[in-house]
Amino acid sequence: MSAPVATKPLPSPPPRRWSVPVLLLGLAVLSVASFVEVGLDGARLLSADAARRMGAFLGELAHPALDPGFLGRLLKATLETLAMSAVGTLLAALAGLLLALPASRVPGRPPGWWRAPTRWLLNVLRSIPELVWAALLLISAGLGPLAGTLALALHTTGVLGRLFAEALENAPDGPALALRVPGVPRGRVFLYATLPQALPQLMSYTLYRWENNIRAAAVLGVVGGGGLGQMLSFHMGLFHMRETGTILLATIVLVAAVDLLSSLVRRVLNP
Incomplete structure (x- = not known):
């Protein structure tokens, strides 16, 4: 007589996890509350009257102004916007790299006391929008491109400083360690080991922020920051839609040109 075969007990069902349904329910409630708070009126947005007005608006934008005098002012404003974005970036x-050095952590060494205050400074710089910086600087620098350039520089310093610090921290430590062991000074270790490895990423971040600053420089004209933004604010305020369309077209061309240049530089740095 054969011995009875032992049967394994059936595994107990896994405990039900309520976190995912609760999270999805919370997101759904938040989405509905957001729509209610915004006050979206779908019937009004999709009405025939809204479509007619939007069509008329787009029709005027599609026929840009080509007056020679206006185009001359537009060219000057375009070059001014390009200069503002380039100098600000x-x-x-430069300032972001200087602040990234104390804000980054050196592998194998405890962070210095200056790391936390520097990172807080970078947080403050990038937390304040360019429009607010420009409004503050208008008091001392006055109307024009100087205030806009400094506003771009301050905000972008906070962004690039944080990105640069992370890039330096993530750079491979092997070459730097090989120089630190024989007693090479820290400055030379940074110049000959850390910086060359992180330089392509630093350049990529800088070029990307330059593209963003082209668009930001166009917005700064709302508070008198000069360039294309100042012309855009003026003509939109007077409902000059043909001139507005020309200004938007110039902005698109300028952003596309900078984007093409950035792509070429990235291709050279990262073959």
Whole structure:
């Protein structure tokens, strides 16, 4: 007579997890509450009257103004916007790199006391929008591109400083360690080991922020920051839709040109 075969007990069902349903329910409630708070009126948005007005608006934008005098002013404003974004980004890259050094952690060494205050400073710089910086600087620098350039530089310093610090921290430590062991000074270790490895990423971040600053420089004209934004604010306020369309077209062309240049530089740095 054969011995009875022992049967394994059936595994107990896994405990039901309520976290996912509760999370989805919370997101659904939050989404509905957001729609209610915003006050979206779908019937009004999709009405025939709204479509007619939008069509007329787009029709005027589609026929840009080509007056020679206006185009001359537009070219000057375009070059001014390009200069504002380039100078603001360059100043921010230099200041961001200087602040990234104390804000980054050196592998194998405890962070210094200056790391936390520097990171707080970077947080403050990038937390304040460019429009607020420009409004504050208008008091001392006055109307024009100087206030807009400094506003871009201050905000972008906070952004690039944080990105640069993370790039330096993530750089491979092998070459730097090989130089630190024989007693090479810290400055030379940074110049000959850490910086060359992180430089392509630093350049990529800088070029990306330059593209963003082109668009931000166009917005700063709302508070008198000069460039295309100042022309856009003026003509939109007077409902000059043809001139507004030309300004938007110039902004698109400028952003596309900077984006093409950035892509070429990235291709050279990262073959």
